Amino acid sequence: MTTVDDIPSNLWEECPLCHQLLYTRALEKELWVCPKCGYHFRLHSAQRVQITVDEGSFIPWDNDLPLVDPLQFPGYREKVQQAREKTGLNEAVVTGRATLAGIPLGLGIMDLAFIGGSMGWIVGEKIARLMERCVADQLPVVVFCASGGARMQESLISLMQMPKTSGAVGKLGEAGLPYIGVLTDPTYGGVTASYAFLGDVIIAETGAAMGFAGPRVVEVTNLNLPRGVQTAEFQYEHGMIDILINRQQLRNTLRILLHWFGGTRPEHSENAGASSTALLGEMTDHE
Numbered sequence: 001m002t003t004v005d006d007i008p009s010n011l012w013e014e015c016p017l018c019h020q021l022l023y024t025r026a027l028e029k030e031l032w033v034c035p036k037c038g039y040h041f042r043l044h045s046a047q048r049v050q051i052t053v054d055e056g057s058f059i060p061w062d063n064d065l066p067l068v069d070p071l072q073f074p075g076y077r078e079k080v081q082q083a084r085e086k087t088g089l090n091e092a093v094v095t096g097r098a099t100l101a102g103i104p105l106g107l108g109i110m111d112l113a114f115i116g117g118s119m120g121w122i123v124g125e126k127i128a129r130l131m132e133r134c135v136a137d138q139l140p141v142v143v144f145c146a147s148g149g150a151r152m153q154e155s156l157i158s159l160m161q162m163p164k165t166s167g168a169v170g171k172l173g174e175a176g177l178p179y180i181g182v183l184t185d186p187t188y189g190g191v192t193a194s195y196a197f198l199g200d201v202i203i204a205e206t207g208a209a210m211g212f213a214g215p216r217v218v219e220v221t222n223l224n225l226p227r228g229v230q231t232a233e234f235q236y237e238h239g240m241i242d243i244l245i246n247r248q249q250l251r252n253t254l255r256i257l258l259h260w261f262g263g264t265r266p267e268h269s270e271n272a273g274a275s276s277t278a279l280l281g282e283m284t285d286h287e
């Protein structure tokens with residue numbers, strides 16, 4: 001007789017917002033957006049690659065940068081080693097090149113599963129190298145941000161990644177290459193204060209939390225902030241974000257933007273070469 005213990009635990013997922021039990025396979029088809037309430041589940045970098053770029057097109061870069069532990073922070077090396085074993089990742093961001101609907105691009109995707117997506121030397125270095133290599137290869141860049149902020153174990157070295165990555169974004173601009181930042185849930189701290197908000201186009205996923213100080217810091221410092229200030233919706237209403245979007249429209253929107261910015265003609269698009277107005281209309285349609 002089948003018992004509850006025989007049912008694989010990953011068959012169902014509970015929505016953290018509406019608590020509805022959802023069939024995992026169906027949820028996957030919905031790109032991990034709850035069909036009941038619209039909650040956007042947090043994604044691992046591998047899932048993001050899978051739903052964003054052309055199958056098999058992603059080629060990772062800089063996967064072998066050595067750990068920097070300038071302060072010899074107690075337990076830090078072990079923590080990084082554990083994160084590497086748990087996630088199979090080298091660090092909290094994956095970078096590389098890929099194609100999206102046939103358009104080549106440089107891609108960065110942060111992963112919260114790796115020490116909260118925090119930015120230390122390797123993360124900053126990978127982002128900066130991504131930008132510089134894309135200048136050399138003449139590629140547009142898309143970075144999916146998700147981060148708890150700077151990595152405290154690297155102290156000032158982690159804060160130095162803010163000017164380093166910001167400078168690298170500037171090099172893309174000087175080369176006339178577009179940079180699109182996509183803010184996903186949650187994007188905080190040093191990442192918010194550097195490359196997350198420096199895109200030529202800044203996109204945010206519906207419901208994403210974002211801000212400089214995290215909610216816990218805001219709470220203990222008694223800052224009197226407006227209600228909902230750390231949400232994508234608030235930031236969009238106040239002009240900090242250009243496009244607020246449901247994940248199911250994201251890939252198509254990136255395709256249209258990359259095409260606008262001068263990428264090669266998108267495949268499978270009857271509107272390629274049409275006017276901006278027509279493309280804007282298309283942006284709201286599902287792919």
Ligand SMILES: [Zn+2]
Nearest residue numbers: 015018034037
């Ligand atoms: Zn839900």
